[in-house]
Amino acid sequence: MQVFFQTIIGGISLGAIYALVALGFSLVYRTMGLVNFAHGNVVTVGAYLASTFYLTSKLPFALAMFVAIAVTGVIGLVIERVLRPLENRDFDLMLIGTIGFGIVLDALVIMIWGATGRAVPSPVPSAPIDLWGIRIRTYDLVVLAIAAAATVLLVLFLSRTKRGAAMQAVAMDHEAATAVGIHVGRSNAIAFMIGAGLAALAGGLVGPLLYVSPALGGALGIKGFAAAILGGFGSIPGAIVGGIAIGVLDSFTAGHFQGYSELVTFLVFTVIIMIRPTGVFGERTVNRA
Amino acid sequence: MRYRIGIIALAALAAWFLPYGLDSYAIHVVNVILIFAILAIGLGLCMGVGGQVNLAQVAFFGVGAYTTAILTTKTGWGFWLSAVLALAATIAVGLLVGTPALRVQSHYLGIVTLGLALAFTNWVTNAQVAGGAEGISAIPVPTIPGVDLSNEYLYYYLELAVFAVGLVFGLFIVRTALGRRMRAMRDDALAAGALGADVPVLRMTAFLLASVYGGLGGVLYAGLIRYVAPETFSIANMFLLLGMVIIGGRQSLIGCVVGAAGLYLVRELLADHPTVAQIGYGTVVVLVVVFAPTGLAGLPKRIRDLVTRRRGGQGEAARLQPFQPYETVRPDESGSQSPILEVDGISMYFRGLRALDDVSLSITPGEIRGIVGPNGSGKTTLFNVISGLYRPTRGRIRFRGQDSTGLAPYRLARAGMSRTFQNLRLFGDLTVEENVLVAIDRNATWHSWRYVARPISVLRRDRDLHRRAAEVIERYGLAEFAALPPKSLPYGIQRRVEIARAVAAGPALLLLDEPAAGLNGDEVRQLSEIVRSVRDSGVTVIIIEHNMGLVMSLCERITVLASGHVIAEGEPAEVASTPAVIEAYLGDSMSSDDLPSVPEVTG
Numbered sequence: 001m002q003v004f005f006q007t008i009i010g011g012i013s014l015g016a017i018y019a020l021v022a023l024g025f026s027l028v029y030r031t032m033g034l035v036n037f038a039h040g041n042v043v044t045v046g047a048y049l050a051s052t053f054y055l056t057s058k059l060p061f062a063l064a065m066f067v068a069i070a071v072t073g074v075i076g077l078v079i080e081r082v083l084r085p086l087e088n089r090d091f092d093l094m095l096i097g098t099i100g101f102g103i104v105l106d107a108l109v110i111m112i113w114g115a116t117g118r119a120v121p122s123p124v125p126s127a128p129i130d131l132w133g134i135r136i137r138t139y140d141l142v143v144l145a146i147a148a149a150a151t152v153l154l155v156l157f158l159s160r161t162k163r164g165a166a167m168q169a170v171a172m173d174h175e176a177a178t179a180v181g182i183h184v185g186r187s188n189a190i191a192f193m194i195g196a197g198l199a200a201l202a203g204g205l206v207g208p209l210l211y212v213s214p215a216l217g218g219a220l221g222i223k224g225f226a227a228a229i230l231g232g233f234g235s236i237p238g239a240i241v242g243g244i245a246i247g248v249l250d251s252f253t254a255g256h257f258q259g260y261s262e263l264v265t266f267l268v269f270t271v272i273i274m275i276r277p278t279g280v281f282g283e284r285t286v287n288r289a
Numbered sequence: 290m291r292y293r294i295g296i297i298a299l300a301a302l303a304a305w306f307l308p309y310g311l312d313s314y315a316i317h318v319v320n321v322i323l324i325f326a327i328l329a330i331g332l333g334l335c336m337g338v339g340g341q342v343n344l345a346q347v348a349f350f351g352v353g354a355y356t357t358a359i360l361t362t363k364t365g366w367g368f369w370l371s372a373v374l375a376l377a378a379t380i381a382v383g384l385l386v387g388t389p390a391l392r393v394q395s396h397y398l399g400i401v402t403l404g405l406a407l408a409f410t411n412w413v414t415n416a417q418v419a420g421g422a423e424g425i426s427a428i429p430v431p432t433i434p435g436v437d438l439s440n441e442y443l444y445y446y447l448e449l450a451v452f453a454v455g456l457v458f459g460l461f462i463v464r465t466a467l468g469r470r471m472r473a474m475r476d477d478a479l480a481a482g483a484l485g486a487d488v489p490v491l492r493m494t495a496f497l498l499a500s501v502y503g504g505l506g507g508v509l510y511a512g513l514i515r516y517v518a519p520e521t522f523s524i525a526n527m528f529l530l531l532g533m534v535i536i537g538g539r540q541s542l543i544g545c546v547v548g549a550a551g552l553y554l555v556r557e558l559l560a561d562h563p564t565v566a567q568i569g570y571g572t573v574v575v576l577v578v579v580f581a582p583t584g585l586a587g588l589p590k591r592i593r594d595l596v597t598r599r600r601g602g603q604g605e606a607a608r609l610q611p612f613q614p615y616e617t618v619r620p621d622e623s624g625s626q627s628p629i630l631e632v633d634g635i636s637m638y639f640r641g642l643r644a645l646d647d648v649s650l651s652i653t654p655g656e657i658r659g660i661v662g663p664n665g666s667g668k669t670t671l672f673n674v675i676s677g678l679y680r681p682t683r684g685r686i687r688f689r690g691q692d693s694t695g696l697a698p699y700r701l702a703r704a705g706m707s708r709t710f711q712n713l714r715l716f717g718d719l720t721v722e723e724n725v726l727v728a729i730d731r732n733a734t735w736h737s738w739r740y741v742a743r744p745i746s747v748l749r750r751d752r753d754l755h756r757r758a759a760e761v762i763e764r765y766g767l768a769e770f771a772a773l774p775p776k777s778l779p780y781g782i783q784r785r786v787e788i789a790r791a792v793a794a795g796p797a798l799l800l801l802d803e804p805a806a807g808l809n810g811d812e813v814r815q816l817s818e819i820v821r822s823v824r825d826s827g828v829t830v831i832i833i834e835h836n837m838g839l840v841m842s843l844c845e846r847i848t849v850l851a852s853g854h855v856i857a858e859g860e861p862a863e864v865a866s867t868p869a870v871i872e873a874y875l876g877d878s879m880s881s882d883d884l885p886s887v888p889e890v891t892g
Contacts, residue, residue, distance in 0.1 A: 095395070222403065
């Protein structure tokens with residue numbers, strides 16, 4: 001029983017990271033119907049930026065994160081601007097375009113930071129808290145708190161601000177949104193920027209948990225996507241639930257199938273997509289794929 | 290034609306004598322390029338022609354290579370027997386990876402296939418039988434009596450033969466019935482289904498083709514390198530392959546081959562700077578996607594178009610010829626006629642919205658039935674239910690005496706139902722002639738085994754289809770537009786193409802959804818002539834229309850829908866004076882949209 005809970009706890013903090021990645025996917029998808037295949041690479045870039053500023057420039061961890069988020073936000077803006085001519089016209093081409101960006105980012109990361117990875121020390125004291133025999137790392141709590149705060153801020157932004165409301169309108173009907181004077185391109189750009197920022201946040205946070213390497217984003221990206229689908233693509237609560245679920249699933253498969261854990265995760269994910277493409281919280285009306 | 294034969298002969302000669310001018314390293318590069326070219330053809334067929342996003346091509350490649358490696362080294366079976374089994378294994382995996390395509394499309398399919406490709410790499414890096422991260426070495430040399438295939442120069446000819454057969458076979462598919470149907474499905478799966486294309490089988494065929502080429506590439510790779518390791522089949526190589534297909538032009542197999550050769554050569558030249566090469570080709574992929582979606586293969590046409598436009602478009606514009614009426618078939622007057630279509634108590638709810646509520650209709654053979662009603666009254670929903678796009682919440686439909694409730698659109702189309710769409714759903718990247726050809730082709734897709742066993746009969750049948758399509762096009766006065774893509778035509782002509790296409794399918798029941806929308810007075814008159822002639826040739830017609838003049842003059846009976854209910858039915862004059870109809874039209878029941886968007890995930 002204790003092992004069971006320990007596995008769940010271990011899964012939840014990674015799950016929170018997946019949830020952040022999934023949120024980025026979902027936000028872009030609900031706004032413009034596009035799955036950003038470069039999202040995972042943006043996570044890698046974010047992880048490297050944050051760790052570089054934290055380790056090399058000796059910035060405080062929080063400040064390093066902010067810088068990383070700002071830089072990746074700009075990357076998001078660039079991707080959106082270049083692909084804008086294809087928006088609402090050919091999604092398959094846009095998908096391939098984001099893969100193209102992913103290829104470029106992947107090479108840039110290797111060029112700048114090299115092909116080998118680096119370990120990032122935890123920014124908070126590492127002694128775990130003992131709770132009824134279950135050990136919880138303090139850094140896991142930090143991750144959970146930041147992820148929760150980011151989600152709340154995102155939801156507030158979407159529901160309480162004018163810009164957020166405009167993005168919701170674009171998500172529902174981009175033509176009608178244009179007709180009432182919303183700049184769809186700008187709205188998409190902001191979605192992309194926030195999406196990239198969330199990716200950097202996830203990448204920065206995951207640094208002390210996993211080894212930062214060029215392959216980091218690929219695995220996080222696809223698991224974050226799986227989380228987004230599982231919860232219902234485009235749904236914000238869905239991204240959270242999906243993220244946690246994939247995190248826990250991951251942690252169980254890692255325990256039971258060792259090296260094959262990825263294989264099992266992807267197979268489970270495929271089966272879920274086949275059975276219920278719209279996910280747990282998915283709405284058919286938002287479904288644009 | 291002579292010009293083309295010349296080019297092919299020249300290319301064959303060049304390919305034959307190529308090894309004589311190359312050193313041993315260069316021939317190795319060429320051999321690898323040929324393998325990538327074979328993989329690219331497979332990916333092009335699946336993605337460019339079939340429209341199925343496939344990011345698992347590299348896994349098919351891997352299954353082919355690894356199965357060959359495992360069978361030859363672990364069981365001691367001969368190379369060729371192992372190769373055949375490897376191909377079979379790849380096909381099995383291909384069909385398995387393709388199954389999600391039956392449920393999801395586009396982005397979802399991309400991520401699922403990518404996930405499965407990752408699962409494959411994960412498996413080979415861990416599995417004992419696959420040699421783990423070290424891979425499998427010492428794969429035996431394939432043997433052909435009298436030929437030493439460990440010599441790369443001779444191996445080249447083996448690869449060349451496979452490549453040539455693969456390319457010719459691929460082109461054969463693209464240019465004939467199967468490829469046409471796949472391209473139609475790529476452009477508009479819904480319309481293809483409504484014309485009788487069995488979309489699920491076609492999607493699996495796309496993956497089948499991808500896996501055959503992937504498997505061939507894998508077997509050749511195992512024989513050439515004689516060593517397999519996980520990194521060859523990594524996602525990076527998948528994206529490289531994708532880059533080849535996109536840069537070359539995914540819709541053209543020649544383009545895919547050119548892209549494969551070009552990109553690999555560039556990468557080879559930049560072998561000392563792999564990251565620079567990667568940044569370069571990634572950037573090119575992005576640029577191609579934005580500025581030249583048809584890739585290198587599309588450039589000649591773009592340049593030609595540009596030149597013609599510069600010259601100010603010389604030559605006469607194509608003109609629409611008059612419609613030539615069908616011969617009238619005397620309707621069978623003997624005995625009572627049972628209805629061709631019976632709609633019995635159909636209800637269709639979208640969540641809370643009742644689009645149709647207990648609607649019943651009965652259509653007798655040979656009539657022209659009008660369905661009218663205010664916007665949002667459920668007319669198009671009714672068509673979508675009848676033609677199988679929606680499964681009704683309640684009620685039954687009988688078509689030609691058979692229960693047809695919930696049958697897939699392509700089955701209904703095969704049974705003799707054909708329709709047009711309110712917003713026109715022509716296959717945009719096919720020509721007008723090909724649009725008609727897709728409709729005329731009534732064979733089930735599984736008949737495509739003939740492509741392997743009896744290619745001549747495929748060609749003969751295709752010639753026959755072309756002859757029949759030419760007749761249809763001639764009859765509808767579209768001869769001068771036959772070779773043009775419908776997108777480039779004026780709206781009125783597109784409408785006529787869609788009707789021609791629907792009738793070319795040889796239906797017993799034709800459903801026309803607002804065929805007069807956007808037509809001018811003269812075109813409406815022509816339309817009415819066409820519909821009447823089609824009916825006289827023995828086709829029953831149901832027509833949704835807002836143009837009351839047309840409905841009143843054309844239809845024998847009219848059904849009026851309002852808010853999902855049938856409020857009147859009868860002869861035109863009789864219906865027009867019904868109080869409920871007048872109220873529905875002049876009252877305040879005007880509401881929104883009448884075609885709820887079709888959910889495409891399952892489509």
